[in-house]
Structure formats: structure tokens, C-alpha cells
Amino acid sequence: MSSSCTDKHQLEEGDILTPRFDANGLIPAICTDASTGEVLMFAFMNEEALNRSIETGQAWYWSRSRQKLWQKGETSGNTQTIVDMRTDCDQDVIWISVEQRGGSACHTGRKSCFYRRIETGQTAGQDIKLTHVDDVRVFNPKDIYGR
Helix, strand or coil: CCCCCCCHHHHHHCCCCCCCCCCCCCEEEEEEECCCCCEEEEEEECHHHHHHHHHHCECEEEECCCCEEEECCCCCCCCEEEEEEEECCCCCCEEEEEEECCCCCCCCCECCCCCEEECCCCCCCCCCCEEECCCCECCCHHHHHCC
């Protein structure tokens, strides 16, 4: 993996991974369910998380809140086995398609982190209301994380 590609043609058309990490050394990672295509979560990877994900076939991320590398499911058991891994045209986003084990990708116990809908047509500047959808919890976070 190279991290210093400046040739636009090589970046967009080449066959060498040259991820474009941001100023904090992170790259966004979108995670979808391999069988349904549903978006499960969004997280960040640093270079070590990306390398470990590539090497092990298991999803690794960088926690900005904890400032720590973590393997998905290391506490909850809800692991992610990578089925397909891609980068976008300018290599500044990673997309992984996973087999989600344990039924939940979200630390709140839900299948997906995207369990609330933002209804359009609301007036900006006022409280924007969210509607809960796909809100069933697969596990109780207090039982797993103790909080």
C-alpha cells in the first residue's frame, strides 16, 4: 500500500491502493451488509486499521472518541467478516461489505446505526424531528458494555 500518490491518473485508474488519509490520518469507512446491501455503520480507519482489515479479513476501525484501534465485535462478539472491500475513484473513502455476525452492528444493540429517519420538508432553524425506524434491539448494551 502506498500513501503518497500525486499522479491523478494513477490514483483514479491505477491498480495500487494509495489511500488518501485526512490531516488526522483517518479515512472514512462505510460498512454494508453483504447479503442485503443495507448500510450498517460508518466509522474511520487509520493506516493500521486498514492494514489489519486487509490482512485479516476482519473489520478494524479507529475510535476517535477513545483514540484507540478496535476490532469490530471485540467486546460485543458482533464481528464483521469482510466479503468485499473497495475504495472510491480518488481513494479517500473505503467501502466494506461484511457478513455481520451476532445480528448487530450498532453499539446501541440495533442491527444498523442508521435507525432514525430525518423527514424532509421541516423548517431549518427549528428543532428537526427524527422518526425511529428499524428500532429493534438485538442486545441490551448495558449487558454487554456495562453502561
